[in-house]
Amino acid sequence: xxxxxRGAYAIWKNEVMRMFRTAFGSILSPVITTSLYLVVFGAAxxxxxELPGGVEYGSFIVPGLLMLTLLTESTSNASFGIYMxxxxxxxxxxxxAPVGVVETLVGFVGxxxxxxxxxxxxILGTAALIIDYEIAHPVLAFFYILLVAATFSLLxxxxxxxxxxxxxxxxxxxxxxxxxxxxxGTFYSIDILPEPWRSVSLINxxxxxxxxxxxxxLGQSDFPIAVSLGATVAFLLIxxxxxxxxxxxxxxLRE
Amino acid sequence: MAMSDxxxxxxxxxxxYAGGVKALTNVDLQIRKGEIFALLGPNGAGKTTLIGSVxxxxxxxxxxxxxxxxxLSKSWKAIRQxxxxxxxxxxxxxxxxxxxxxxxxxxxxxFPPDEARVEEVLKSLSLWDKRDVSIRELSGGMKRRVMxxxxxxxxxxxxxxxxxxxxxxxxLRRDMWRQIDAxxxxxxxxxxxxxxxxxxxxxxxxxGVINKGQILLVDDKDSIMARLGRTEAHFTLEKPLxxxxxxLTKYPLHLEGEGTCLVYRxxxxxxxxxxxxxxxxxxxxxxxxxxxxxETRDSTLxxxxxxxxxxxxxxxxxx
Numbered sequence: 001x002x003x004x005x006r007g008a009y010a011i012w013k014n015e016v017m018r019m020f021r022t023a024f025g026s027i028l029s030p031v032i033t034t035s036l037y038l039v040v041f042g043a044a045x046x047x048x049x050e051l052p053g054g055v056e057y058g059s060f061i062v063p064g065l066l067m068l069t070l071l072t073e074s075t076s077n078a079s080f081g082i083y084m085x086x087x088x089x090x091x092x093x094x095x096x097a098p099v100g101v102v103e104t105l106v107g108f109v110g111x112x113x114x115x116x117x118x119x120x121x122x123i124l125g126t127a128a129l130i131i132d133y134e135i136a137h138p139v140l141a142f143f144y145i146l147l148v149a150a151t152f153s154l155l156x157x158x159x160x161x162x163x164x165x166x167x168x169x170x171x172x173x174x175x176x177x178x179x180x181x182x183x184x185g186t187f188y189s190i191d192i193l194p195e196p197w198r199s200v201s202l203i204n205x206x207x208x209x210x211x212x213x214x215x216x217x218l219g220q221s222d223f224p225i226a227v228s229l230g231a232t233v234a235f236l237l238i239x240x241x242x243x244x245x246x247x248x249x250x251x252x253l254r255e
Numbered sequence: 256m257a258m259s260d261x262x263x264x265x266x267x268x269x270x271x272y273a274g275g276v277k278a279l280t281n282v283d284l285q286i287r288k289g290e291i292f293a294l295l296g297p298n299g300a301g302k303t304t305l306i307g308s309v310x311x312x313x314x315x316x317x318x319x320x321x322x323x324x325x326x327l328s329k330s331w332k333a334i335r336q337x338x339x340x341x342x343x344x345x346x347x348x349x350x351x352x353x354x355x356x357x358x359x360x361x362x363x364x365x366f367p368p369d370e371a372r373v374e375e376v377l378k379s380l381s382l383w384d385k386r387d388v389s390i391r392e393l394s395g396g397m398k399r400r401v402m403x404x405x406x407x408x409x410x411x412x413x414x415x416x417x418x419x420x421x422x423x424x425x426x427l428r429r430d431m432w433r434q435i436d437a438x439x440x441x442x443x444x445x446x447x448x449x450x451x452x453x454x455x456x457x458x459x460x461x462x463g464v465i466n467k468g469q470i471l472l473v474d475d476k477d478s479i480m481a482r483l484g485r486t487e488a489h490f491t492l493e494k495p496l497x498x499x500x501x502x503l504t505k506y507p508l509h510l511e512g513e514g515t516c517l518v519y520r521x522x523x524x525x526x527x528x529x530x531x532x533x534x535x536x537x538x539x540x541x542x543x544x545x546x547x548x549x550e551t552r553d554s555t556l557x558x559x560x561x562x563x564x565x566x567x568x569x570x571x572x573x574x
Contacts, residue, residue, distance in 0.1 A: 004332065004336075004364075006366065006367065009362065010363045014359045014362075017355070018351075088346050088347065089344050089345075089346030090346045091346075092310075092312060092340065093340075093347075093360060093405065095310070095311040096310040097335060097363045098332040098364060254311065254313060254314045255272060255313050
């Protein structure tokens with residue numbers, strides 16, 4: 001037996017079904033949040049903003065808001081998905097099953113990423129009702145969303161394994177991801193920042209993610225697309241590396 | 256024991272936890288295909304660690320484990336697909352429905368969906384009527400059955416039951432024993448841990464006694480019983496005998512204390528021992544073999560167990 005594909009599918013399906021049990025809340029809350037941001041920042045304040053390149057502020061923040069939701073939802077869904085079996089003790093079954101690193105990742109991370117994709121579609125649909133925007137490179141945008149969803153679901157998976165309390169489970173999204181996203185050019189172009197803050201922003205990885213997604217939407221951003229894409233893929237590889245190490249050593253999994 | 260009969264072969268297994276606690280010390284254990292093996296020991300003896308080492312929750316620090324003739328550290332995927340585990344704690348997604356959890360377990364172990372099999376498992380555990388009920392609404396006993404159903408969904412050939420009847424009422428315990436018997440009928444090899452002597456005695460073909468991470472004794476339950484008997488009677492004789500009289504050889508008798516004590520060890524737990532002792536007492540009177548004292552008692556696995564644990568502790572004290 002090399003790859004337990006049925007096992008991976010069973011985990012994926014179980015996770016997706018689990019998310020659907022709470023579908024109403026988990027789909028509705030990001031929709032409401034995004035709508036509020038769009039109405040307040042996009043429609044109300046945005047009309048007084050001027051951006052380089054003559055881009056409408058509303059269409060400028062759509063990819064930023066999408067990224068905000070993608071990051072927080074992918075991370076929290078994946079972290080919750082693996083934390084719960086640890087919390088209830090049901091992890092025993094995963095550990096005793098013919099399920100390795102690939103099957104576990106396809107199952108848990110795949111399910112979290114799938115939910116993020118659904119959310120992304122819902123948010124883009126909601127945004128279209130509030131403001132006019134276009135997607136310059138729809139195919140690239142789709143793959144970029146997929147890449148970000150997968151990467152941050154992996155990060156969430158790591159957090160879920162690391163966390164041994166509900167507090168820790170929430171601390172990374174709240175204390176690290178949220179500020180990084182807000183400071184990462186979600187609502188503004190980092191070019192409008194004065195020095196040294198513009199340079200400081202360059203060490204924030206979210207800046208590259210937001211700008212990458214923004215490029216696929218607007219055809220222009222603060223960095224060339226290759227730089228953004230490179231940074232995102234590098235982050236993905238770091239997460240994969242950490243997870244491979246976790247499974248090899250059994251850290252926080254096996255005693 | 257022929258090697259082909261060995262389904263699980265543990266050699267020199269050691270486990271020291273990160274905190275420095277030594278949970279298992281040089282454990283050797285061979286389990287035969289088709290048997291029910293009871294691992295008997297007090298809380299904290301290392302029973303769950305031993306099970307965890309085979310089932311993947313624990314990483315052993317030393318030794319080797321072979322299952323179905325294959326090295327667990329190399330062929331773990333192929334092996335785990337054929338091994339089932341029912342842990343001590345009730346642990347599953349409480350908000351899920353019974354039948355979905357059983358299907359999930361089957362899928363996770365790499366088996367294609369098989370509704371007939373799922374139905375069979377649920378029916379055998381009297382869960383079929385509850386199949387669409389959310390698990391959290393079930394009673395404790397029913398929840399435990401769901402745990403068993405999950406473990407049976409992939410038709411394991413080797414099944415571990417960690418304290419299957421801990422904290423369940425007498426009725427459910429009897430029920431559990433019937434379930435285990437039914438599994439044995441189907442050829443499943445079962446390893447159960449327990450600290451109830453009664454359970455090991457009732458269920459097991461062989462018993463292993465474990466204490467402080469060491470296996471103290473492994474033997475057929477029946478041969479332990481045969482060796483120590485079910486019922487013991489000590490007749491203190493007025494006059495010492497040189498040997499057991501020929502007329503009494505139909506009884507399991509021997510002499511102790513330089514012929515002054517005639518000892519009966521026999522019976523099978525059905526009351527046969529007590530009847531035989533009564534017959535024997537009358538026959539001794541008829542044959543004029545006067546005795547001045549008679550003590551009888553039932554010996555159980557408990558005696559063996561307590562003796563072994565005490566021996567072990569005594570040894571440690573000497574060291």
